[in-house]
Amino acid sequence: MKRSTLLTFVSVAAIVPIALLAISINENKAEQKELATVPPIKKLESRSSEWGKHYRRQYDSYMQTRKSDKIKDMLQDSPALVVLWAGYGFSKDYNAPRGHYYMLEDNINTLRTGGPVDAITGPMPTACWTCKSTDVPRLIDKIGEMDYFTGKWARHGSEIANPVGCGDCHDNETMRLTITRDFLKRGLDAEGSLKAADATHQDMRSLVCAQCHSEYYFKKTEWTDKNGEKKTAGVVTFPWDNGFSAEAMETYYDDISFVDWTHKVSKTPMLKAQHPGYEIFKTGAHGLNNVACADCHMPYVREGGVKYSSHNVSSPLEQMASTCMNCHNEEEKAFKDRVARKLERKTELNKTAMDVIAKAHLEAGKAWELGATEAEMKDILQDIRHAQWRWDYSIASHGSFFHAPEETLRILGSAINKGQDARVKLRAVLAKYNAGDFTAPDFSTKEKAQEVVGLPYQKLVDEKMTFLDGLRKEWIEQQKQKGLYDPAAWEGLVFNTSYAPARTSAEVVKK
């Protein structure tokens, strides 16, 4: 055989197995690609059940947050709160928080958001939706941040359709944790100890929570829309420029003369602390050791051979075997007892602080009534402002007694001190007006307290019910037309509030 023929023969003989091998390799690669492909989920998809189709376990565990359904009326529990917040929404209605599943429902039902009859009525601004729904990042992306933060709460009613869920923390393409609220990035950068761009994965496991579990205020910001019209937005802003501590934020607010509301009884220019959970947490033992929120509130759990992080965000004490006991070697009971003792300590100082500051408000009210002058009251009001700010900062995040017990008790101590400072000064003023023996009226029940501060409770309830049976239902219809309504997020939900009898959603529809 000729050399060239032989060469051809050998080549063809080599090509065949190489080609077959190449085909086999490509098949394997295609398999790997398919296995490793993240399922398609729309950018900023707000319906969690859409994500749940592909991440069943995470979604199912998230839906378990609906078991945290008890309504605990905090005003009933501590009627002093009504006095402390007189003239402000929280004196109308304030419950202990329920599971993530209920966030939007509770925001819509609370008497604080009132009973708007159209897009421009109601007491609250659009910013009140900001931490309640996956539709918020979607809407901000659609209409822009400034436009989103402009107008009344009811304006976005037909757009905000889903409670906090998957899209609030996850990137739709990679499932990576992501910050969907830019005000957190701005806050972190202003504070400076951890720039948003430098956050590690472990940091992110707390920061996604810090988007909402932080102190904030609505910063008045002028902007011009595309038609050249001047508007004012109330932009959620973290007061972190001077740091995370109660004193640092107090200085921040004092420097810009910020006032949340003027107290109805004492005329104090007040601050309302929201829930500085992240800030306080960072000062405690767990925060200092870079334990993340998710480490304890979203522990890894096993189902059969599968390990995943539980999205049933709840108290770590409910599943101690997969939370505390991962790091601590101790008996569960000893642990629970110790945590209970921490709570008792806070409750003790908390009660004292509320009592002192509430009385200071009422005594200041009496002083005004008797004709006290602005000059006489100025220092007193500043003391009350600071006392209540510190008290509120220390307890508003609920978990502070555990996250950072020392810091919490320290701030409560300083709140009581400031409150008593005000009362000592008030006694002198009252004595001057011949009321040195004045005793603050009784505010030992929610009803008495609301009467003391002059709150038209039944009117508020009636307005709310009218809203729920009217405009609220229109919103749902509009949400359905826009394809935003997720039946899975609402089915079987029981209407449960502090002010009206419970009813199921079927009963709501009938009515």
Added chain:
Amino acid sequence: METKNMMKYVSILSVFAVVGMFAYLVHASKLFSYLTEDPKVCINCHTMNTQYATWQHSSHRERATCVECHLPQESLFNKLLAKSRDGFKHSYAMTFRTYEGQEISASESAQERIQANCIACHREIVSQIMANAKLYEVKDDSGQIDRKCWSCHRFVPHGRARGLNATPDNLGVKEI
């Protein structure tokens, strides 16, 4: 004369074709990646996704790559020998799908290497254990018992997850 010329061209062309095909094969199989120590090479195919994912979620990912445990470390020659032998076995199994329906587990020789590597890294902690084992747990003439580190430390580092569906959502575009 013409046939002879044509045959010559055909033969040259076919040699080019072989070289081309081979070059494509090198490219498609990411052949050169196997010369590195990057753990991602082990998930060029999907078969070891679970092993990769469990390692990637373990503390060992900070200290030890796949080959640092699974290949002998005492000499370069033995390392390359083991790598080529395992590589051939894996390619064969993958191409002819002989592994299907079976649980992937380390061969006896691989177990010896892994054990040696556990001891090599954790030498200071285990030296007394080794000495005690030699003294008190003599099993055969060699003086070694055949229990391995992971006979007790069963979750290190891969956990007990074996099937692909035991580690859902762990890879994705993050890794590949």
